[in-house]
Amino acid sequence: MCIAGAGIGGLTAAIRLAREGFEVHVFEQKDVAGGKLAEISGSGFRFDAGPSLFTMPHYIKNLLSEDISFQFKKLNTLCHYFFADGTFFPCPAEPEIFTVQAAKIFNEDKNAINNHLKYSKYLYEITAPVFLEKSLHKRSTYTTATGLRGIVNLPFIGIHRSMHKANSKRFKNPNLIQLFNRYATYNGSNPWKAPSTLNVIPHLEMGMGAYFPKGGMISIARALQKQAELLGVKFHFKHSISSITQKHNQITGLVANGITHESDMVVSNLDVRLTYQLLNQSLPAKIKKSEPSSSALIFYWGIKGTFPSLDLHNIFFSSDYKEEFESIFDRGTLCKDPTVYINISSKEEPTDAPEGCENWFVMINAPANKGQNWEAYRQKAKELILRKISKMLQCEIGPLIVFEEFLDPVRIEKQTGSTFGSLYGSSSNNLMSAFFRQANFSAATRELYFCGGSVHPGGGIPLCVLGGNIASDIIIQKHHAKR
Ligand SMILES: Cc1cc2nc3c(=O)[nH]c(=O)nc-3n(C[C@H](O)[C@H](O)[C@H](O)COP(=O)(O)OP(=O)(O)OC[C@H]3O[C@@H](n4cnc5c(N)ncnc54)[C@H](O)[C@@H]3O)c2cc1C
Numbered sequence: 001m002c003i004a005g006a007g008i009g010g011l012t013a014a015i016r017l018a019r020e021g022f023e024v025h026v027f028e029q030k031d032v033a034g035g036k037l038a039e040i041s042g043s044g045f046r047f048d049a050g051p052s053l054f055t056m057p058h059y060i061k062n063l064l065s066e067d068i069s070f071q072f073k074k075l076n077t078l079c080h081y082f083f084a085d086g087t088f089f090p091c092p093a094e095p096e097i098f099t100v101q102a103a104k105i106f107n108e109d110k111n112a113i114n115n116h117l118k119y120s121k122y123l124y125e126i127t128a129p130v131f132l133e134k135s136l137h138k139r140s141t142y143t144t145a146t147g148l149r150g151i152v153n154l155p156f157i158g159i160h161r162s163m164h165k166a167n168s169k170r171f172k173n174p175n176l177i178q179l180f181n182r183y184a185t186y187n188g189s190n191p192w193k194a195p196s197t198l199n200v201i202p203h204l205e206m207g208m209g210a211y212f213p214k215g216g217m218i219s220i221a222r223a224l225q226k227q228a229e230l231l232g233v234k235f236h237f238k239h240s241i242s243s244i245t246q247k248h249n250q251i252t253g254l255v256a257n258g259i260t261h262e263s264d265m266v267v268s269n270l271d272v273r274l275t276y277q278l279l280n281q282s283l284p285a286k287i288k289k290s291e292p293s294s295s296a297l298i299f300y301w302g303i304k305g306t307f308p309s310l311d312l313h314n315i316f317f318s319s320d321y322k323e324e325f326e327s328i329f330d331r332g333t334l335c336k337d338p339t340v341y342i343n344i345s346s347k348e349e350p351t352d353a354p355e356g357c358e359n360w361f362v363m364i365n366a367p368a369n370k371g372q373n374w375e376a377y378r379q380k381a382k383e384l385i386l387r388k389i390s391k392m393l394q395c396e397i398g399p400l401i402v403f404e405e406f407l408d409p410v411r412i413e414k415q416t417g418s419t420f421g422s423l424y425g426s427s428s429n430n431l432m433s434a435f436f437r438q439a440n441f442s443a444a445t446r447e448l449y450f451c452g453g454s455v456h457p458g459g460g461i462p463l464c465v466l467g468g469n470i471a472s473d474i475i476i477q478k479h480h481a482k483r
Pocket of ligand 1: 004005006007008009010027028029030033034035036037049050051052053054055239240241242269270271274296298412415416417418423424451452453454458459460461462464
Protein backbone atom coordinates (compact mmCIF):
# COMPACT_ATOMS: atom_id res chain seq x y z
CA MET A 1 0.00 0.00 0.00
CA CYS A 2 1.10 3.60 -0.62
CA ILE A 3 1.25 6.56 1.70
CA ALA A 4 1.48 9.99 0.09
CA GLY A 5 3.63 12.31 2.23
CA ALA A 6 5.88 11.68 5.23
CA GLY A 7 4.47 14.25 7.67
CA ILE A 8 3.43 13.27 11.18
CA GLY A 9 0.13 11.78 10.01
CA GLY A 10 1.76 9.73 7.25
CA LEU A 11 4.52 8.45 9.54
CA THR A 12 1.93 7.44 12.15
CA ALA A 13 -0.14 5.52 9.61
CA ALA A 14 3.02 3.92 8.14
CA ILE A 15 4.19 2.64 11.54
CA ARG A 16 0.82 1.29 12.60
CA LEU A 17 0.08 -0.40 9.28
CA ALA A 18 3.57 -1.92 8.97
CA ARG A 19 3.16 -3.31 12.48
CA GLU A 20 -0.01 -5.04 11.28
CA GLY A 21 1.89 -6.71 8.46
CA PHE A 22 1.05 -4.38 5.56
CA GLU A 23 3.79 -3.71 3.00
CA VAL A 24 4.05 0.06 3.20
CA HIS A 25 5.64 2.43 0.66
CA VAL A 26 5.86 6.14 1.58
CA PHE A 27 6.30 8.66 -1.25
CA GLU A 28 7.74 11.99 -0.14
CA GLN A 29 8.89 14.95 -2.23
CA LYS A 30 11.59 15.99 0.25
CA ASP A 31 14.73 14.01 1.08
CA VAL A 32 13.71 13.50 4.69
CA ALA A 33 10.60 12.70 6.75
CA GLY A 34 8.76 15.12 9.06
CA GLY A 35 7.01 17.55 6.68
CA LYS A 36 6.39 20.81 8.58
CA LEU A 37 8.49 19.36 11.36
CA ALA A 38 11.83 20.30 9.84
CA GLU A 39 15.09 21.97 10.82
CA ILE A 40 17.50 24.48 9.34
CA SER A 41 21.00 25.44 10.35
CA GLY A 42 23.80 27.85 9.50
CA SER A 43 26.74 29.76 11.05
CA GLY A 44 26.79 27.37 14.02
CA PHE A 45 23.06 27.78 14.79
CA ARG A 46 20.40 25.07 14.56
CA PHE A 47 16.67 25.86 14.47
CA ASP A 48 13.51 23.77 14.54
CA ALA A 49 11.89 25.29 11.49
CA GLY A 50 8.22 24.46 12.23
CA PRO A 51 6.55 23.29 15.43
CA SER A 52 8.22 24.34 18.67
CA LEU A 53 5.67 23.40 21.33
CA PHE A 54 5.46 19.71 22.22
CA THR A 55 2.38 18.51 24.07
CA MET A 56 0.88 15.06 24.68
CA PRO A 57 4.17 13.20 24.14
CA HIS A 58 2.51 9.88 24.97
CA TYR A 59 0.95 9.85 21.50
CA ILE A 60 4.46 9.78 19.96
CA LYS A 61 5.85 7.45 22.64
CA ASN A 62 3.01 4.95 22.00
CA LEU A 63 4.17 4.60 18.38
CA LEU A 64 7.74 3.73 19.33
CA SER A 65 9.15 0.41 20.48
CA GLU A 66 11.53 0.19 23.46
CA ASP A 67 14.62 0.10 21.23
CA ILE A 68 14.00 3.57 19.76
CA SER A 69 15.65 6.22 21.89
CA PHE A 70 13.35 9.21 22.32
CA GLN A 71 13.68 11.37 25.41
CA PHE A 72 11.82 14.45 26.50
CA LYS A 73 11.55 16.56 29.63
CA LYS A 74 8.61 18.32 31.22
CA LEU A 75 8.88 22.11 31.38
CA ASN A 76 8.51 23.92 34.71
CA THR A 77 7.65 27.20 33.00
CA LEU A 78 5.26 27.22 30.06
CA CYS A 79 6.00 30.65 28.65
CA HIS A 80 7.33 34.10 29.51
CA TYR A 81 4.45 36.46 28.76
CA PHE A 82 5.18 40.14 28.11
CA PHE A 83 2.01 42.27 27.94
CA ALA A 84 1.69 45.61 26.16
CA ASP A 85 1.11 47.46 29.46
CA GLY A 86 4.48 46.25 30.79
CA THR A 87 3.13 43.31 32.86
CA PHE A 88 5.51 40.35 32.84
CA PHE A 89 4.23 36.88 33.72
CA PRO A 90 6.53 33.84 33.77
CA CYS A 91 3.74 31.28 33.46
CA PRO A 92 4.24 28.29 35.78
CA ALA A 93 3.42 24.87 34.38
CA GLU A 94 1.94 23.43 37.59
CA PRO A 95 -1.80 24.31 37.55
CA GLU A 96 -1.97 25.00 41.32
CA ILE A 97 1.04 27.34 41.19
CA PHE A 98 -0.34 28.93 38.01
CA THR A 99 -3.66 29.63 39.76
CA VAL A 100 -2.05 31.30 42.76
CA GLN A 101 0.41 33.39 40.74
CA ALA A 102 -2.04 34.36 38.00
CA ALA A 103 -4.58 35.45 40.64
CA LYS A 104 -1.91 37.69 42.17
CA ILE A 105 -0.45 39.19 38.97
CA PHE A 106 -3.79 39.71 37.23
CA ASN A 107 -5.76 40.55 40.38
CA GLU A 108 -8.32 37.87 39.54
CA ASP A 109 -10.40 35.56 41.67
CA LYS A 110 -8.55 32.29 42.30
CA ASN A 111 -11.82 30.36 42.01
CA ALA A 112 -12.52 31.80 38.56
CA ILE A 113 -9.10 30.64 37.34
CA ASN A 114 -9.48 27.27 39.00
CA ASN A 115 -12.96 26.81 37.48
CA HIS A 116 -11.61 27.69 34.04
CA LEU A 117 -8.92 25.00 34.28
CA LYS A 118 -11.47 22.51 35.60
CA TYR A 119 -13.83 23.33 32.73
CA SER A 120 -10.94 22.88 30.27
CA LYS A 121 -10.30 19.41 31.72
CA TYR A 122 -14.02 18.57 31.55
CA LEU A 123 -14.07 19.64 27.89
CA TYR A 124 -11.12 17.35 27.20
CA GLU A 125 -12.72 14.39 28.92
CA ILE A 126 -15.98 14.86 27.04
CA THR A 127 -14.61 15.70 23.60
CA ALA A 128 -11.36 13.74 23.21
CA PRO A 129 -12.75 10.17 23.16
CA VAL A 130 -15.44 11.09 20.61
CA PHE A 131 -14.37 14.14 18.63
CA LEU A 132 -10.58 13.68 18.59
CA GLU A 133 -9.73 10.00 18.93
CA LYS A 134 -12.47 8.54 16.71
CA SER A 135 -13.84 9.14 13.26
CA LEU A 136 -16.66 11.69 13.37
CA HIS A 137 -18.04 10.07 10.26
CA LYS A 138 -18.65 6.47 11.43
CA ARG A 139 -21.91 5.51 13.10
CA SER A 140 -20.01 3.19 15.45
CA THR A 141 -18.41 6.25 17.13
CA TYR A 142 -21.77 7.29 18.54
CA THR A 143 -23.04 3.90 19.65
CA THR A 144 -20.55 3.39 22.51
CA ALA A 145 -21.04 4.73 26.06
CA THR A 146 -18.37 7.44 25.54
CA GLY A 147 -19.89 8.37 22.18
CA LEU A 148 -23.32 8.77 23.69
CA ARG A 149 -21.84 10.79 26.58
CA GLY A 150 -20.25 13.12 24.02
CA ILE A 151 -23.58 13.61 22.21
CA VAL A 152 -25.53 14.15 25.41
CA ASN A 153 -22.99 16.77 26.51
CA LEU A 154 -22.93 18.63 23.16
CA PRO A 155 -24.99 21.55 24.54
CA PHE A 156 -22.39 22.05 27.30
CA ILE A 157 -19.18 22.10 25.26
CA GLY A 158 -19.50 25.70 24.19
CA ILE A 159 -20.18 25.40 20.45
CA HIS A 160 -22.80 28.17 20.67
CA ARG A 161 -20.51 31.05 21.73
CA SER A 162 -17.06 32.33 20.91
CA MET A 163 -13.97 31.68 22.97
CA HIS A 164 -13.51 35.40 23.64
CA LYS A 165 -17.09 35.77 24.81
CA ALA A 166 -16.69 32.88 27.26
CA ASN A 167 -13.32 34.12 28.52
CA SER A 168 -14.42 37.71 28.98
CA LYS A 169 -17.46 36.49 30.91
CA ARG A 170 -15.21 34.45 33.19
CA PHE A 171 -12.44 37.03 33.80
CA LYS A 172 -12.17 40.80 34.33
CA ASN A 173 -8.48 41.35 33.62
CA PRO A 174 -7.83 41.99 29.89
CA ASN A 175 -4.33 40.49 30.13
CA LEU A 176 -5.63 37.21 31.53
CA ILE A 177 -8.36 37.13 28.87
CA GLN A 178 -5.64 37.69 26.24
CA LEU A 179 -3.55 34.87 27.72
CA PHE A 180 -6.45 32.40 27.48
CA ASN A 181 -7.65 33.74 24.09
CA ARG A 182 -4.22 32.98 22.69
CA TYR A 183 -4.98 29.25 22.82
CA ALA A 184 -7.16 29.72 19.70
CA THR A 185 -3.95 30.33 17.76
CA TYR A 186 -2.79 26.80 18.63
CA ASN A 187 -4.91 25.68 15.72
CA GLY A 188 -4.66 28.87 13.69
CA SER A 189 -8.02 30.38 14.68
CA ASN A 190 -9.52 33.68 15.78
CA PRO A 191 -10.75 33.65 19.43
CA TRP A 192 -13.47 36.16 18.52
CA LYS A 193 -14.95 33.63 16.08
CA ALA A 194 -13.84 30.17 17.21
CA PRO A 195 -16.18 28.30 19.54
CA SER A 196 -15.36 28.31 23.24
CA THR A 197 -14.92 24.54 22.89
CA LEU A 198 -11.33 25.52 22.06
CA ASN A 199 -10.99 26.28 25.77
CA VAL A 200 -10.09 22.60 25.86
CA ILE A 201 -6.58 23.58 24.70
CA PRO A 202 -5.31 25.05 28.01
CA HIS A 203 -5.83 21.62 29.56
CA LEU A 204 -3.59 20.03 26.93
CA GLU A 205 -0.77 22.39 27.92
CA MET A 206 -1.47 23.28 31.55
CA GLY A 207 -3.15 20.06 32.73
CA MET A 208 -1.11 17.56 30.72
CA GLY A 209 2.13 19.53 30.46
CA ALA A 210 4.45 21.01 27.86
CA TYR A 211 7.64 19.15 26.97
CA PHE A 212 10.94 19.55 25.23
CA PRO A 213 12.35 16.61 23.26
CA LYS A 214 16.07 15.99 23.69
CA GLY A 215 17.77 17.12 20.48
CA GLY A 216 14.91 19.48 19.65
CA MET A 217 11.57 18.97 17.89
CA ILE A 218 13.28 17.39 14.90
CA SER A 219 14.03 14.33 17.04
CA ILE A 220 10.27 13.51 16.92
CA ALA A 221 10.43 13.11 13.15
CA ARG A 222 13.73 11.24 13.33
CA ALA A 223 12.40 8.76 15.90
CA LEU A 224 9.26 8.09 13.85
CA GLN A 225 11.23 7.63 10.62
CA LYS A 226 13.63 5.24 12.37
CA GLN A 227 10.74 3.26 13.83
CA ALA A 228 9.06 3.01 10.45
CA GLU A 229 12.28 1.84 8.80
CA LEU A 230 12.79 -0.80 11.51
CA LEU A 231 9.32 -2.13 10.73
CA GLY A 232 10.26 -2.43 7.05
CA VAL A 233 8.51 0.68 5.69
CA LYS A 234 10.10 1.64 2.38
CA PHE A 235 10.61 5.40 1.98
CA HIS A 236 10.79 6.83 -1.53
CA PHE A 237 12.30 10.26 -0.87
CA LYS A 238 12.61 12.98 -3.53
CA HIS A 239 9.49 11.50 -5.14
CA SER A 240 6.98 14.16 -6.10
CA ILE A 241 3.47 12.79 -6.58
CA SER A 242 1.70 14.20 -9.64
CA SER A 243 -1.41 12.05 -9.58
CA ILE A 244 -3.39 9.64 -7.41
CA THR A 245 -5.05 7.17 -9.72
CA GLN A 246 -8.39 5.37 -9.60
CA LYS A 247 -10.56 3.23 -11.82
CA HIS A 248 -14.31 2.77 -11.36
CA ASN A 249 -14.06 4.60 -8.01
CA GLN A 250 -11.39 2.22 -6.70
CA ILE A 251 -7.84 3.41 -5.95
CA THR A 252 -5.25 1.96 -8.34
CA GLY A 253 -2.06 3.71 -7.19
CA LEU A 254 -0.15 6.91 -7.66
CA VAL A 255 2.29 8.53 -10.05
CA ALA A 256 5.54 9.86 -8.57
CA ASN A 257 8.45 11.31 -10.56
CA GLY A 258 6.55 10.28 -13.68
CA ILE A 259 6.47 6.59 -12.72
CA THR A 260 3.23 4.73 -11.95
CA HIS A 261 3.17 2.76 -8.70
CA GLU A 262 0.26 0.36 -8.54
CA SER A 263 -1.47 -0.02 -5.23
CA ASP A 264 -5.00 -0.97 -4.21
CA MET A 265 -4.88 1.41 -1.26
CA VAL A 266 -3.60 4.97 -0.74
CA VAL A 267 -3.40 6.94 2.49
CA SER A 268 -2.97 10.61 1.66
CA ASN A 269 -1.07 12.71 4.19
CA LEU A 270 -1.10 15.63 1.76
CA ASP A 271 -3.15 18.76 2.23
CA VAL A 272 -6.74 17.77 1.45
CA ARG A 273 -7.10 20.36 -1.34
CA LEU A 274 -3.94 19.02 -2.99
CA THR A 275 -5.21 15.45 -2.65
CA TYR A 276 -8.41 16.29 -4.56
CA GLN A 277 -6.34 18.09 -7.19
CA LEU A 278 -4.09 15.03 -7.64
CA LEU A 279 -7.19 12.82 -7.84
CA ASN A 280 -8.54 15.15 -10.53
CA GLN A 281 -11.74 15.47 -8.52
CA SER A 282 -13.56 18.63 -7.57
CA LEU A 283 -13.40 19.71 -3.95
CA PRO A 284 -16.39 18.80 -1.78
CA ALA A 285 -18.39 22.00 -1.15
CA LYS A 286 -17.86 21.96 2.63
CA ILE A 287 -14.06 21.95 2.13
CA LYS A 288 -14.18 24.58 -0.58
CA LYS A 289 -16.10 26.85 1.77
CA SER A 290 -13.87 26.28 4.81
CA GLU A 291 -11.64 29.16 5.87
CA PRO A 292 -7.91 28.34 5.95
CA SER A 293 -6.13 28.60 9.27
CA SER A 294 -3.62 31.39 9.79
CA SER A 295 -0.13 31.12 8.37
CA ALA A 296 3.09 32.58 9.76
CA LEU A 297 6.04 34.82 9.06
CA ILE A 298 9.12 33.48 10.78
CA PHE A 299 12.63 34.83 11.14
CA TYR A 300 15.36 32.48 12.29
CA TRP A 301 17.87 34.79 13.92
CA GLY A 302 21.27 33.84 15.26
CA ILE A 303 21.70 36.33 18.11
CA LYS A 304 25.07 37.37 19.49
CA GLY A 305 24.27 37.67 23.18
CA THR A 306 22.18 35.94 25.83
CA PHE A 307 18.95 37.14 27.45
CA PRO A 308 18.24 35.84 30.96
CA SER A 309 14.76 37.42 30.90
CA LEU A 310 13.78 35.08 28.06
CA ASP A 311 12.85 31.41 28.34
CA LEU A 312 12.27 28.58 25.85
CA HIS A 313 8.84 30.03 24.88
CA ASN A 314 8.19 33.78 24.98
CA ILE A 315 5.22 35.89 23.91
CA PHE A 316 5.18 39.65 23.39
CA PHE A 317 1.50 40.44 23.14
CA SER A 318 -0.15 42.93 20.81
CA SER A 319 -1.74 46.02 22.34
CA ASP A 320 -4.88 45.35 20.25
CA TYR A 321 -5.48 41.60 19.95
CA LYS A 322 -8.88 41.92 18.24
CA GLU A 323 -7.41 44.18 15.57
CA GLU A 324 -4.62 41.61 15.02
CA PHE A 325 -7.13 38.85 14.24
CA GLU A 326 -9.25 41.13 12.06
CA SER A 327 -6.13 42.01 10.04
CA ILE A 328 -5.19 38.36 9.61
CA PHE A 329 -8.60 36.84 8.86
CA ASP A 330 -10.78 39.69 7.55
CA ARG A 331 -8.31 41.89 5.68
CA GLY A 332 -5.54 39.40 4.84
CA THR A 333 -2.85 41.83 5.99
CA LEU A 334 -0.45 42.33 8.89
CA CYS A 335 -1.47 44.53 11.80
CA LYS A 336 0.55 47.46 13.17
CA ASP A 337 1.39 45.77 16.44
CA PRO A 338 1.60 42.00 15.96
CA THR A 339 1.99 39.53 18.82
CA VAL A 340 5.55 38.20 18.62
CA TYR A 341 6.46 34.65 19.64
CA ILE A 342 10.13 33.85 20.29
CA ASN A 343 11.28 30.29 20.75
CA ILE A 344 14.87 29.75 21.90
CA SER A 345 15.74 26.05 21.88
CA SER A 346 19.35 26.83 22.93
CA LYS A 347 17.92 27.56 26.40
CA GLU A 348 17.34 23.79 26.67
CA GLU A 349 19.86 22.51 24.12
CA PRO A 350 22.96 24.73 24.39
CA THR A 351 24.59 23.16 21.31
CA ASP A 352 21.88 24.79 19.16
CA ALA A 353 23.88 28.06 19.29
CA PRO A 354 27.57 29.00 19.55
CA GLU A 355 28.80 29.98 22.99
CA GLY A 356 27.52 33.38 24.12
CA CYS A 357 24.74 33.28 21.49
CA GLU A 358 21.09 32.23 21.22
CA ASN A 359 18.99 30.84 18.37
CA TRP A 360 15.80 32.89 18.09
CA PHE A 361 12.82 31.53 16.18
CA VAL A 362 10.76 34.73 15.86
CA MET A 363 7.23 34.28 14.59
CA ILE A 364 4.15 36.39 14.00
CA ASN A 365 0.81 35.03 12.85
CA ALA A 366 0.14 35.93 9.24
CA PRO A 367 -2.82 35.64 6.86
CA ALA A 368 -3.14 32.72 4.49
CA ASN A 369 -1.45 33.31 1.15
CA LYS A 370 -3.78 34.98 -1.33
CA GLY A 371 -1.01 36.47 -3.48
CA GLN A 372 -0.02 39.32 -1.14
CA ASN A 373 3.33 41.04 -1.64
CA TRP A 374 5.20 38.89 0.87
CA GLU A 375 8.57 40.50 0.33
CA ALA A 376 7.13 43.88 1.33
CA TYR A 377 5.24 42.27 4.24
CA ARG A 378 8.41 40.57 5.41
CA GLN A 379 10.41 43.79 5.45
CA LYS A 380 7.62 45.60 7.27
CA ALA A 381 7.26 42.74 9.76
CA LYS A 382 10.99 42.75 10.51
CA GLU A 383 10.84 46.47 11.21
CA LEU A 384 7.78 46.15 13.48
CA ILE A 385 9.17 43.14 15.36
CA LEU A 386 12.57 44.72 15.95
CA ARG A 387 11.03 47.96 17.17
CA LYS A 388 8.67 46.13 19.52
CA ILE A 389 11.06 43.64 21.11
CA SER A 390 13.94 46.16 21.30
CA LYS A 391 11.62 48.43 23.29
CA MET A 392 10.28 45.66 25.51
CA LEU A 393 13.71 44.14 26.18
CA GLN A 394 15.32 47.59 26.39
CA CYS A 395 18.11 46.55 24.03
CA GLU A 396 18.68 47.20 20.29
CA ILE A 397 18.24 43.72 18.81
CA GLY A 398 18.99 44.50 15.12
CA PRO A 399 22.78 44.81 15.49
CA LEU A 400 22.91 41.48 17.39
CA ILE A 401 21.61 39.44 14.43
CA VAL A 402 24.51 37.44 12.99
CA PHE A 403 22.47 34.87 11.03
CA GLU A 404 19.08 35.20 9.32
CA GLU A 405 16.73 32.92 7.43
CA PHE A 406 12.99 33.20 6.98
CA LEU A 407 9.82 31.26 6.28
CA ASP A 408 6.68 32.83 4.85
CA PRO A 409 3.31 31.50 3.62
CA VAL A 410 4.63 31.06 0.07
CA ARG A 411 7.57 28.97 1.25
CA ILE A 412 5.33 26.93 3.59
CA GLU A 413 3.05 26.17 0.65
CA LYS A 414 5.94 25.27 -1.63
CA GLN A 415 7.87 23.20 0.91
CA THR A 416 4.97 21.22 2.40
CA GLY A 417 2.15 21.39 -0.15
CA SER A 418 -0.03 23.19 2.42
CA THR A 419 -2.58 25.18 0.42
CA PHE A 420 -2.44 28.93 1.16
CA GLY A 421 0.54 28.20 3.46
CA SER A 422 -1.88 27.54 6.30
CA LEU A 423 -0.27 25.97 9.36
CA TYR A 424 -3.21 23.86 10.51
CA GLY A 425 -5.44 23.14 7.48
CA SER A 426 -8.76 24.87 8.02
CA SER A 427 -9.39 27.24 10.90
CA SER A 428 -11.97 26.64 13.61
CA ASN A 429 -13.49 30.06 13.00
CA ASN A 430 -16.85 28.55 12.22
CA LEU A 431 -18.71 27.23 15.26
CA MET A 432 -19.29 23.92 13.44
CA SER A 433 -15.93 23.65 11.64
CA ALA A 434 -14.96 20.40 13.39
CA PHE A 435 -17.83 18.74 11.51
CA PHE A 436 -16.82 20.22 8.13
CA ARG A 437 -13.31 18.70 7.95
CA GLN A 438 -12.63 15.86 5.52
CA ALA A 439 -13.29 12.42 7.03
CA ASN A 440 -10.35 10.03 7.38
CA PHE A 441 -11.77 7.91 4.55
CA SER A 442 -13.27 8.73 1.19
CA ALA A 443 -16.98 8.11 0.70
CA ALA A 444 -16.57 8.37 -3.10
CA THR A 445 -13.36 6.43 -3.80
CA ARG A 446 -12.80 2.96 -2.36
CA GLU A 447 -9.54 2.43 -0.43
CA LEU A 448 -8.62 6.10 -0.26
CA TYR A 449 -7.84 7.33 3.25
CA PHE A 450 -6.82 10.71 4.65
CA CYS A 451 -4.67 11.87 7.57
CA GLY A 452 -2.79 15.06 8.48
CA GLY A 453 -3.49 18.57 9.66
CA SER A 454 -6.09 19.51 7.03
CA VAL A 455 -8.46 16.59 7.79
CA HIS A 456 -10.19 15.28 10.90
CA PRO A 457 -9.36 15.84 13.74
CA GLY A 458 -7.13 18.78 12.62
CA GLY A 459 -3.64 20.20 12.89
CA GLY A 460 -0.85 20.21 15.44
CA ILE A 461 1.40 17.26 16.19
CA PRO A 462 -0.90 15.41 18.62
CA LEU A 463 -3.96 15.69 16.39
CA CYS A 464 -2.00 14.62 13.30
CA VAL A 465 -0.97 11.47 15.19
CA LEU A 466 -4.63 10.91 16.07
CA GLY A 467 -5.62 11.35 12.40
CA GLY A 468 -3.00 8.74 11.43
CA ASN A 469 -4.34 6.45 14.16
CA ILE A 470 -7.95 6.81 12.99
CA ALA A 471 -7.14 6.23 9.30
CA SER A 472 -5.00 3.18 10.09
CA ASP A 473 -7.60 1.80 12.54
CA ILE A 474 -10.26 1.95 9.83
CA ILE A 475 -7.95 0.10 7.41
CA ILE A 476 -6.89 -2.48 9.98
CA GLN A 477 -10.46 -3.23 11.05
CA LYS A 478 -11.65 -3.49 7.46
CA HIS A 479 -8.84 -5.78 6.37
CA HIS A 480 -8.94 -7.96 9.47
CA ALA A 481 -12.61 -8.51 8.76
CA LYS A 482 -11.69 -9.58 5.19
CA ARG A 483 -8.90 -11.97 6.27
C1 LIG B 1 5.73 27.34 11.45
C2 LIG B 1 4.88 26.28 12.08
C3 LIG B 1 4.73 26.24 13.46
C4 LIG B 1 3.97 25.25 14.06
N1 LIG B 1 3.91 25.15 15.43
C5 LIG B 1 3.37 24.05 16.00
C6 LIG B 1 3.60 23.76 17.38
O1 LIG B 1 4.27 24.52 18.07
N2 LIG B 1 3.06 22.62 17.89
C7 LIG B 1 2.33 21.76 17.13
O2 LIG B 1 1.88 20.72 17.65
N3 LIG B 1 2.12 21.99 15.81
C8 LIG B 1 2.63 23.09 15.23
N4 LIG B 1 2.51 23.32 13.89
C9 LIG B 1 1.61 22.45 13.11
C10 LIG B 1 2.24 21.09 12.81
O3 LIG B 1 3.54 21.27 12.37
C11 LIG B 1 1.44 20.41 11.72
O4 LIG B 1 0.05 20.37 12.07
C12 LIG B 1 1.90 18.99 11.47
O5 LIG B 1 3.29 18.85 11.52
C13 LIG B 1 1.36 18.60 10.10
O6 LIG B 1 1.59 17.24 9.85
P1 LIG B 1 0.89 16.51 8.64
O7 LIG B 1 0.72 15.10 9.03
O8 LIG B 1 -0.32 17.26 8.23
O9 LIG B 1 1.95 16.56 7.46
P2 LIG B 1 2.79 17.75 6.82
O10 LIG B 1 3.78 18.22 7.79
O11 LIG B 1 1.89 18.75 6.21
O12 LIG B 1 3.56 16.94 5.72
C14 LIG B 1 3.04 16.65 4.45
C15 LIG B 1 4.17 16.03 3.65
O13 LIG B 1 3.71 15.80 2.34
C16 LIG B 1 4.78 16.10 1.44
N5 LIG B 1 4.21 16.43 0.13
C17 LIG B 1 3.44 17.48 -0.21
N6 LIG B 1 3.13 17.44 -1.52
C18 LIG B 1 3.74 16.34 -2.02
C19 LIG B 1 3.77 15.75 -3.32
N7 LIG B 1 3.12 16.26 -4.38
N8 LIG B 1 4.49 14.61 -3.46
C20 LIG B 1 5.13 14.04 -2.41
N9 LIG B 1 5.13 14.56 -1.17
C21 LIG B 1 4.44 15.69 -0.98
C22 LIG B 1 5.45 17.29 2.08
O14 LIG B 1 6.77 17.46 1.61
C23 LIG B 1 5.40 16.92 3.54
O15 LIG B 1 6.53 16.21 3.95
C24 LIG B 1 3.27 24.31 13.25
C25 LIG B 1 3.39 24.35 11.86
C26 LIG B 1 4.22 25.32 11.28
C27 LIG B 1 4.38 25.33 9.77
